[in-house]
Amino acid sequence: MILTTPLLERLARAGEVHVVATPANAAVLANHPAVASVIVYDKRRTDAGLLGLIRVAARLRATGATTAYMAQGSWRTAALARVAGVSSVGFDTSAGRWLYSRRVAYRKDWHHAQRLWALATDPRDASVVPERLRPSLYPGASDQAQVTALLHTAGVGDGEPLIALAPGSVWATKRWPSYDALARDLAGRWPDARIAVLGAAADAPLAAAIRIAVQERGGAPIIDATGQLSLLGSAALLARCVVLATNDSAPLHLASAMNTPTVALFGPTVPAMGFGPLADRHVVLGRDELTCRPCSAHGGEACPLGHWTCMRDVTASDVGAAVATMFDPPREAGPLR
Numbered sequence: 001m002i003l004t005t006p007l008l009e010r011l012a013r014a015g016e017v018h019v020v021a022t023p024a025n026a027a028v029l030a031n032h033p034a035v036a037s038v039i040v041y042d043k044r045r046t047d048a049g050l051l052g053l054i055r056v057a058a059r060l061r062a063t064g065a066t067t068a069y070m071a072q073g074s075w076r077t078a079a080l081a082r083v084a085g086v087s088s089v090g091f092d093t094s095a096g097r098w099l100y101s102r103r104v105a106y107r108k109d110w111h112h113a114q115r116l117w118a119l120a121t122d123p124r125d126a127s128v129v130p131e132r133l134r135p136s137l138y139p140g141a142s143d144q145a146q147v148t149a150l151l152h153t154a155g156v157g158d159g160e161p162l163i164a165l166a167p168g169s170v171w172a173t174k175r176w177p178s179y180d181a182l183a184r185d186l187a188g189r190w191p192d193a194r195i196a197v198l199g200a201a202a203d204a205p206l207a208a209a210i211r212i213a214v215q216e217r218g219g220a221p222i223i224d225a226t227g228q229l230s231l232l233g234s235a236a237l238l239a240r241c242v243v244l245a246t247n248d249s250a251p252l253h254l255a256s257a258m259n260t261p262t263v264a265l266f267g268p269t270v271p272a273m274g275f276g277p278l279a280d281r282h283v284v285l286g287r288d289e290l291t292c293r294p295c296s297a298h299g300g301e302a303c304p305l306g307h308w309t310c311m312r313d314v315t316a317s318d319v320g321a322a323v324a325t326m327f328d329p330p331r332e333a334g335p336l337r
């Protein structure tokens with residue numbers, strides 16, 4: 001959904017944009033100026049089954065929309081557009097492609113933000129796509145308040161530099177295993193900087209390991225934001241950080257939206273798949289010489305070859321050095337925006 005926002009902004013220049021989204025994705029689009037309304041489609045609960053689909057289709061039809069851009073390519077969303085009576089445009093690789101009114105080539109060589117943006121392109125201009133797109137998010141007052149409270153509790157002063165680490169991922173093989181060593185390295189380089197750990201509640205053990213490593217190095221106490229913030233709250237916190245070091249996971253895209261300098265660690269996946277960082281300043285680290293990369297679309301639970309070299313061999317000192325490049329010159333750690 002985050003990478004869809006350049007497409008939403010483009011469409012909003014031509015007319016009202018209504019977005020059909022899951023409850024979690026709907027929250028990401030809160031306050032977005034390009035979005036006239038969000039139709040929540042809770043396909044697992046309140047809108048489950050055929051009756052739920054018909055209900056959501058009626059809501060979509062009521063907006064007066066004429067075209068549906070199928071960022072999410074399931075047969076279910078394709079059927080939704082059909083039932084709503086709106087034409088649909090989607091990728092020629094999507095599961096629901098047989099139901100689309102128009103199919104667009106899925107360009108493997110483009111960033112996914114570009115692919116999505118191109119859904120709204122006249123087929124005769126298919127090659128006209130901006131070289132660089134950046135997503136956008138708009139944390140609201142409640143998201144900002146979450147961050148203010150978190151930083152206040154942690155005793156962080158205005159302008160105090162923050163370094164964000166996002167050690168989690170849904171997929172085990174995407175989780176770089178040395179964030180604790182990196183935190184030790186960073187605490188040695190910048191004793192006055194504070195490390196903020198982003199992630200879901202399930203990432204709390206990773207934050208605990210980072211806390212211990214920083215304590216051992218005598219660094220300032222970390223800010224453990226795992227499970228504490230909404231997605232837009234995490235975006236608001238990233239807006240306040242000098243740099244984010246992250247795996248190939250959601251915080252990478254949040255940082256792109258907030259233009260937070262990013263050090264991205266890729267193991268079983270590669271940026272060429274279309275999901276690399278888009279912040280103006282970013283560095284990608286990975287073992288490019290490994291012929292087994294990429295080994296899956298999303299990363300898996302275990303390395304199929306058993307050695308997991310793609311992540312194990314990325315060193316904390318290399319990542320620390322990449323983070324250091326983002327301090328020169330440092331992003332101004334100003335007030336929340």
Ligand code: SF4
Nearest residue numbers: 268292295303309310
């Ligand atoms: S097969 Fe290669 S790319 Fe995949 S997890 Fe193992 S080391 Fe990483």
